[in-house]
Amino acid sequence: GALGRRKPDTWQLGSHADRTAERTNVPVLVVRQAEPFQQWLGGARPLRIVLGVDSSLSSETAGRWITDIAEFGPCEVVLTHLYWVPEEFHRLGLGGVRSWVDRDQDITRTLEQEYSERFAGLFSAAKVSYRLEPHFGRIGDGLAALASKEHADLVVVGCHHRGAVARAWEGSVSRHVLRCAGTSVACVPPPAEAPELHT
Numbered sequence: 001g002a003l004g005r006r007k008p009d010t011w012q013l014g015s016h017a018d019r020t021a022e023r024t025n026v027p028v029l030v031v032r033q034a035e036p037f038q039q040w041l042g043g044a045r046p047l048r049i050v051l052g053v054d055s056s057l058s059s060e061t062a063g064r065w066i067t068d069i070a071e072f073g074p075c076e077v078v079l080t081h082l083y084w085v086p087e088e089f090h091r092l093g094l095g096g097v098r099s100w101v102d103r104d105q106d107i108t109r110t111l112e113q114e115y116s117e118r119f120a121g122l123f124s125a126a127k128v129s130y131r132l133e134p135h136f137g138r139i140g141d142g143l144a145a146l147a148s149k150e151h152a153d154l155v156v157v158g159c160h161h162r163g164a165v166a167r168a169w170e171g172s173v174s175r176h177v178l179r180c181a182g183t184s185v186a187c188v189p190p191p192a193e194a195p196e197l198h199t
Helices: 015-023 035-041 057-072 085-092 105-119 139-149 166-170 173-180
Strands: 004-007 010-012 028-030 047-052 075-083 127-134 154-158 184-188
Touching: 015 028, 015 173, 035 047, 047 057, 047 139, 057 075, 057 105, 057 154, 057 184, 075 085, 075 105, 075 139, 085 105, 105 127, 127 139, 139 154, 139 173, 154 173, 173 184
Parallel strands: 047 075, 047 154, 075 127, 154 184
Antiparallel strands: 004 010, 028 184
């Protein structure tokens, strides 16, 4: 369990939850509210999940973890990617006058096609929607804020190999989500036998 709320509008993460998520080689679920899971397991409603994705192997591992828990009850998955606008303009060869703040239709269309092709096979048993948004600042903060807007019960993120140095955890997306999200969070590491990705 997470530590809970210590002062108004500030969610706190306990040291035990933080250290466990940092050091373990298995998925870690940090629970802030139990009621959504009780209702889901009781068949009262679907579990609403925000899945943070990028180009890494860890995103697919996190997606497969969702397919595993979907065997226990229906899930609604909001597949979410927050992108750095100049990088996508360069990658896709997009020119002209374009906004760095508003969603770009060409980027949105391309990303949705890429992620639907990549993840479609994983979520045959879940209802899937997409949130592909431009973002400035830390990705973890953005995912936490978006989860609140989407009224998510759970945020799921992939995380690094546990052989990485501690400072990698300090700056990781998964740790920022754990600390900032007002909802439950699952951190899913890649399989122990998976190769490390370097970007």
